[in-house]
Amino acid sequence: MNERTAIIVGAGIGGLAAAVGLRAAGWDVTVFEQAPEIRATGAGISLWSNGLRALDLLGAGESIRAHGTVQGNGGIRTSAGHWLSRSSGRRLRVENDLSVLVLHRAELHECLLAAVRPDLVRTGATVVDVAQGKSSATVSYRTDHENEGVLTAALVVGADGIRSRVRGSVLPEAGAPRYAGWTPTDGDDGLRIYRDADLFHGPLLQGLRGVVVREPARLVAQCRLTDTPLGGGGWAAGLHSPVLGDVVLQVASVLGVWHLGAGCLPLSVGSVELFAPIPDGSPFRVTAEDLRPTAGGVTVSATVTDPRGRVLQRWRDVGAVSTPDMSERFAEAVRRWNGATR
Ligand SMILES: Cc1cc2nc3c(=O)[nH]c(=O)nc-3n(C[C@H](O)[C@H](O)[C@H](O)COP(=O)(O)OP(=O)(O)OC[C@H]3O[C@@H](n4cnc5c(N)ncnc54)[C@H](O)[C@@H]3O)c2cc1C
Structure with missing residues (x-):
């Protein structure tokens, strides 16, 4: 032949x-x-x-x-x-x-x-x-x-x-392909938030991969992050990983950053309901909403769901605050990360 x-x-x-x-x-x-x-x-x-x-x-x-x-x-x-x-x-x-x-x-x-x-x-x-x-x-x-x-x-x-x-x-x-019900926005769109210094997190903590909905008081983000047991796995619990939980706080902060037009950091959480752990290394979605302005910042609630829409966790009244130089500090951190990862 x-x-x-x-x-x-x-x-x-x-x-x-x-x-x-x-x-x-x-x-x-x-x-x-x-x-x-x-x-x-x-x-x-x-x-x-x-x-x-x-x-x-x-x-x-x-x-x-x-x-x-x-x-x-x-x-x-x-x-x-x-x-x-x-x-x-x-x-x-x-x-x-x-x-x-x-x-x-x-x-x-x-x-x-x-x-x-x-x-x-x-x-x-x-x-x-x-x-x-x-x-x-x-x-x-x-x-x-x-x-x-x-x-x-x-x-x-x-x-x-x-x-x-x-x-x-x-x-x-x-096997046959399975429809997950999600529109893929994975990739550049979410990681741009880190590059643009809306957040200051380095590569190990960059879990925000795509923006699915962006409205004035609501942000739905597609997320994925490998759970790295930082600090020897300290603070971890059965339903809670500090590394994956931080992604929830990041999404809440981004809504605050976009609302305030300045960097802000989460400093308090009203209450947390943990129904199931956030998946390690596979997709999940965080919806940040109920944005309310406070003195010097905002409060936001965040809900974590899996690809089928099942609620995994509810973080209520995440309080994020801003200081006048915070945006510049975020930008400085991003410049350092870029230098460190080049
Ligand atoms: C609504 C929509 C919009 C899109 N827009 C874009 C876009 O803007 N840009 C972009 O890059 N991509 C876009 N895509 C994706 C892109 O169209 C597909 O990735 C691409 O057409 C796939 O081409 P393919 O040749 O691999 O498969 P297909 O186009 O599915 O072709 C497969 C062919 O194989 C034939 N076939 C199947 N089984 C057999 C068999 N057993 N024996 C013989 N023949 C068989 C079928 O009849 C068909 O002709 C879009 C997709 C959709 C659904």
Whole structure:
């Protein structure tokens, strides 16, 4: 068998892009697609710089750019009109050297299909199984006319989407994907709070990963932190980790910082109800609300929930106060952390 034969399962964006790349590298490619014809569904798609760079390497970047336009300002609002996230095309370009191309999904698909050669795509062919051999793999498929067939190649690429049959054949233990009910905002958005010196915490304590809701008197944050037993694990208890509990106080403080326009620190807690421990190293959510101004600061209540919305802990009346030089002290701490971690 020719060592450079590949079967790609799925003619979505992933499968077609893989086909273009493999062909450019000299491989014989066959693409199986279950749909009777290649037809992209959906509306617009945003292509970030990393995706565009990949398409450039595949030689498809130019034709795809010709169909798109560079994104300006945008964002997502709640039904009540509050901003959930905002993006500025200018800031992306100037501060991060990034740009986002928006185009119709069908046009992206058509450009990729043209680059593959449409006759290499077998439509109406559903892959039902993949058997791995020593130096090859055999794909079993069924056509729309109830015919069955097999094809062997040196390489099989599973690009058959989120409910991948190929993954099920090759890695049955992986199971099906499970909807957690959360919109992922993990990453930059939350960590920016530390970089912007709204908080002064160093890497070991940076548990705030995403801002899900930002309203004047309410902040919902997606959090995750590995529990490090600082101070030899002192102050820890069955339902309480001081390290993970500190993330709750951080979220409460951030709401205060945004309200006061200045750094503030939690100094008191009215009451705490601990129903279950905050998970170590896996996602949880903190909702800070009931913001009330006090002399020199604010009080806030914070609720910790797991991905299914189960309440794990309730921290009421967290009192945070500000002093005139606190923001500068936070900034100084962040400068030190940055120096220390470089
Ligand atoms: C509402 C929405 C908006 C999105 N917006 C963006 C965005 O703006 N920017 C961005 O980068 N990403 C976006 N995404 C994500 C992006 O669309 C997907 O990551 C991408 O389309 C996945 O491509 P794929 O080729 O891996 O899979 P798919 O597009 O799912 O393609 C899989 C293909 O495999 C075929 N197939 C499945 N099973 C078999 C089988 N057994 N045999 C043969 N063929 C089979 C299917 O018919 C399909 O054609 C969005 C997703 C959604 C849902």
